[in-house]
Amino acid sequence: xxxxxLTLRTALAVFAICLGxxxxxxxxxxxxxxxxxxxxxxxxxxxxxxxQMQGSGTVVGRVTIPDQKxxxxxxxGGREFQETWRGPMKWIAAASIIGMLVLVGVFYTVKGPIRTxxxxxxxxxxxxxxxxxxxHWLTAASFxxxxxxxxxxxxxxxxxxxxLGPEAFTAWSEAAxxxxxxxGFPFTLGVLLMFVLFLKDNIFDKTDLRWFAQGGGMIGHxxxxxxxxxxxxxxxxxxxxxxxxxxxxxxFILMFPFQIVTSIDGMQLTAQLHGIIAFLMIALIIxxxxxxxxGMEGAFxxxxxxxxxxxxxKEHHPLWVEExxxxxxxxxxxxxxxxxxAD
Amino acid sequence: xxxxxxLCDADRCIECNACVTACKNxxxxxxxxxxxxxVTINDGKPGERSISMACMHxxxxxxxxxxPVDCFYTTADGVVLHSKDLCIGxxxxxxxxxxxxxxxxxxxxxxxxxxMDKCTYCAGGPEADNTPAEYAKYGSNRLAExxxxxxxxxxxxxxxxxxxxxxxxxxxxxRVSTRGYGSGAWGWRTAYKDMVSG
Numbered sequence: 001x002x003x004x005x006l007t008l009r010t011a012l013a014v015f016a017i018c019l020g021x022x023x024x025x026x027x028x029x030x031x032x033x034x035x036x037x038x039x040x041x042x043x044x045x046x047x048x049x050x051x052q053m054q055g056s057g058t059v060v061g062r063v064t065i066p067d068q069k070x071x072x073x074x075x076x077g078g079r080e081f082q083e084t085w086r087g088p089m090k091w092i093a094a095a096s097i098i099g100m101l102v103l104v105g106v107f108y109t110v111k112g113p114i115r116t117x118x119x120x121x122x123x124x125x126x127x128x129x130x131x132x133x134x135x136h137w138l139t140a141a142s143f144x145x146x147x148x149x150x151x152x153x154x155x156x157x158x159x160x161x162x163x164l165g166p167e168a169f170t171a172w173s174e175a176a177x178x179x180x181x182x183x184g185f186p187f188t189l190g191v192l193l194m195f196v197l198f199l200k201d202n203i204f205d206k207t208d209l210r211w212f213a214q215g216g217g218m219i220g221h222x223x224x225x226x227x228x229x230x231x232x233x234x235x236x237x238x239x240x241x242x243x244x245x246x247x248x249x250x251x252f253i254l255m256f257p258f259q260i261v262t263s264i265d266g267m268q269l270t271a272q273l274h275g276i277i278a279f280l281m282i283a284l285i286i287x288x289x290x291x292x293x294x295g296m297e298g299a300f301x302x303x304x305x306x307x308x309x310x311x312x313x314k315e316h317h318p319l320w321v322e323e324x325x326x327x328x329x330x331x332x333x334x335x336x337x338x339x340x341x342a343d
Numbered sequence: 344x345x346x347x348x349x350l351c352d353a354d355r356c357i358e359c360n361a362c363v364t365a366c367k368n369x370x371x372x373x374x375x376x377x378x379x380x381x382v383t384i385n386d387g388k389p390g391e392r393s394i395s396m397a398c399m400h401x402x403x404x405x406x407x408x409x410x411p412v413d414c415f416y417t418t419a420d421g422v423v424l425h426s427k428d429l430c431i432g433x434x435x436x437x438x439x440x441x442x443x444x445x446x447x448x449x450x451x452x453x454x455x456x457x458x459m460d461k462c463t464y465c466a467g468g469p470e471a472d473n474t475p476a477e478y479a480k481y482g483s484n485r486l487a488e489x490x491x492x493x494x495x496x497x498x499x500x501x502x503x504x505x506x507x508x509x510x511x512x513x514x515x516x517x518r519v520s521t522r523g524y525g526s527g528a529w530g531w532r533t534a535y536k537d538m539v540s541g
Contacts, residue, residue: 070380074441074533078440082439085408086408153433167428177433
């Protein structure tokens with residue numbers, strides 16, 4: 001045996017001993033340090049826990065194919081997504097939507113439509129410009145269609161599938177999915193328009209405090225005064241801006257999967273948020289539709305023709321009527337302006 | 344009836360990707376779609392292991408639970424299959440799947456996806472067994488011919504096992520007790536709420 005072989009053998013022996021020692025010391029290393037060393041020969045469970053610590057519950061490795069999503073070996077979060085989808089999501093949806101329908105039904109039966117007590121004056125005053133009306137109905141029409149096609153994803157399988165049969169339900173759902181994707185654009189435009197157009201009349205002030213203190217006049221017969229928009233309408237406005245905005249943002253993220261949000265847990269969260277916000281918005285809008293139509297006499301024309309009856313306006317928005325009828329316009333009038341018919 | 348499962352012995356897998364190739368070839372899977380892939384964890388570090396992963400054909404499958412059109416079904420052998428005639432390509436099954444199994448052909452504008460494609464355990468789809476229609480949508484139906492999935496049959500080191508869950512778990516347990524180590528049945532706890540000692 002020559003000298004070289006001997007050296008090699010010694011080196012190998014030392015290496016083997018070191019390797020053995022390293023393997024033996026692994027459990028201690030894992031237990032002691034916050035940044036554990038990868039266990040050399042560990043059980044799946046230990047290795048799984050070690051790998052999970054580096055990410056957010058998922059185990060990610062390396063793949064040789066272009067699709068980097070495939071590098072995620074296991075994401076146990078999928079099971080949680082499944083449970084959330086099956087349980088809480090459906091309960092939140094059912095509770096908020098059916099709850100609001102029941103509330104509106106009870107309100108209509110007990111109190112009936114809110115009438116204009118002094119009768120119609122017959123004189124109309126302008127409440128909304130045509131661009132206001134356009135922005136409202138652009139948002140409204142797209143929202144209703146988005147809500148129907150969206151709810152189909154959550155409840156269609158239970159409510160429509162048994163009625164239509166698998167083939168017809170798939171044909172409808174496929175069309176609904178495409179419609180849902182495209183309607184997101186007019187909806188977003190509508191929300192942006194309304195945000196800009198109605199912003200100046202929707203800043204909360206002291207009048208709203210009084211309005212809320214008196215329950216908006218919805219319970220009892222009080223008629224708390226309001227300016228152009230009352231407290232409740234302002235809530236609907238801000239819910240539309242923030243809720244609608246959130247729906248648009250999460251919607252676009254879902255429309256471009258793994259391109260804006262790149263992680264699987266991020267996509268799961270986005271899908272869940274989109275659903276929950278949508279359910280709450282649908283419930284709110286059901287209440288809004290009720291009060292804007294059969295729930296209150298004289299309200300619908302505001303968003304239809306843009307005009308309302310003077311007496312209706314005096315009863316519901318007296319401060320606004322005062323502002324437009326007796327304008328203290330001195331500060332805003334251009335110099336040299338004359339009243340109509342002054343010449 | 345058997346309860347078909349996959350088990351990848353990570354201590355045997357050499358990341359040769361023969362299972363991936365076998366699958367692609369067997370079913371003529373289109374470009375960009377991977378029904379099976381090999382993931383290497385701890386790459387270049389101590390504890391490096393490669394695991395071949397595809398649809399695990401879960402018990403109480405998450406994909407089936409979240410599917411808006413209810414297009415999934417489980418066969419008598421415990422294989423989770425779906426109907427491409429009913430799938431609308433919404434992508435929800437990908438969010439729910441713990442193993443990243445569902446694949447979608449890219450279609451048209453935005454992130455719009457075509458009908459989902461995934462590992463069928465070489466068991467085809469709802470169409471009549473081994474018809475051209477079944478082959479075009481789901482690939483070959485080896486199970487109907489009495490064969491096991493091509494990936495596992497092709498595996499050079501027999502790391503990837505396919506067959507009845509109890510039998511492959513038994514084979515794996517024997518291996519572990521013989522050689523004295525084993526890193527466990529990857530994904531079994533998540534897929535079957537079950538595990539193999541090793």
